[in-house]
Amino acid sequence: MINRITGILAGKSADGVYISAGGGIEWDITMSGACSRDLEAHSGEKGGVSVFVWLYHRDDQMKLFGFATEERRRTFLELLKVEGIGPKAALKIIGGINQNELEAALEAGDLARLEAVPGLGKKTAQKMLLALKGKLVQSKAAQNASPFNDLAEALAGMGYDKRLAVEALSRAAQEASLPPEGPERENALFRKAIYYLTL
Numbered sequence: 001m002i003n004r005i006t007g008i009l010a011g012k013s014a015d016g017v018y019i020s021a022g023g024g025i026e027w028d029i030t031m032s033g034a035c036s037r038d039l040e041a042h043s044g045e046k047g048g049v050s051v052f053v054w055l056y057h058r059d060d061q062m063k064l065f066g067f068a069t070e071e072r073r074r075t076f077l078e079l080l081k082v083e084g085i086g087p088k089a090a091l092k093i094i095g096g097i098n099q100n101e102l103e104a105a106l107e108a109g110d111l112a113r114l115e116a117v118p119g120l121g122k123k124t125a126q127k128m129l130l131a132l133k134g135k136l137v138q139s140k141a142a143q144n145a146s147p148f149n150d151l152a153e154a155l156a157g158m159g160y161d162k163r164l165a166v167e168a169l170s171r172a173a174q175e176a177s178l179p180p181e182g183p184e185r186e187n188a189l190f191r192k193a194i195y196y197l198t199l
Contacts (some may be wrong), residue, residue: 002053003053004050004162005019006049006050006159007021007022007047008049009043009049013028016028016101017021017029017039017051018029027064029066029094030091031062031065031066031067031091034094038062038068045101051066052065052072053066065087067094075094075102076090078132082128083131084123084124085128087154093119106136107134111126111129148169149178151186151189152169154162164197165193167191168192168196169199171192172188172193
């Protein structure tokens with residue numbers, strides 16, 4: 001699975017961006033306007049960017065959806081679990097409300113705020129409240145509370161999915177052959193996690 005694409009922001013389309021990742025390949029990535037603006041604002045020297053992606057695959061279509069942060073991708077994937085929300089609708093939702101506002105609206109049961117999101121009707125907003133209240137905040141807390149958070153962040157910087165990195169590190173930590181606490185243990189955990197991630 002493709003986790004992240006890093007390259008040069010080569011251009012923008014009506015519904016996404018073009019990323020030149022070298023080797024003569026230019027990726028066409030569908031993004032919300034808000035995410036593409038965030039991406040552009042945080043681009044490095046010479047337009048260098050890194051986009052978290054999710055591959056949508058059907059018999060007649062393949063499309064890459066992109067996100068400026070891993071958190072936004074995680075929210076997008078949670079939205080897909082809500083009945084009646086497909087990839088296009090989920091992208092429109094995250095483009096119409098920022099992460100903090102969405103989490104606050106879900107936690108407070110603020111149906112009116114959710115209904116104000118472009119393209120989100122009352123019935124779908126109600127389904128979102130039922131399905132996601134508490135989940136986005138719990139997911140974020142779990143990610144941040146991991147004892148392997150620093151190592152997981154380092155692995156994410158190498159292109160691995162952070163959630164899978166945490167799982168691989170947890171699996172590696174169960175091995176009896178690891179050194180005691182200290183830098184040697186961290187190095188061993190890191191190497192073992194990469195091994196599990198590449199299986």
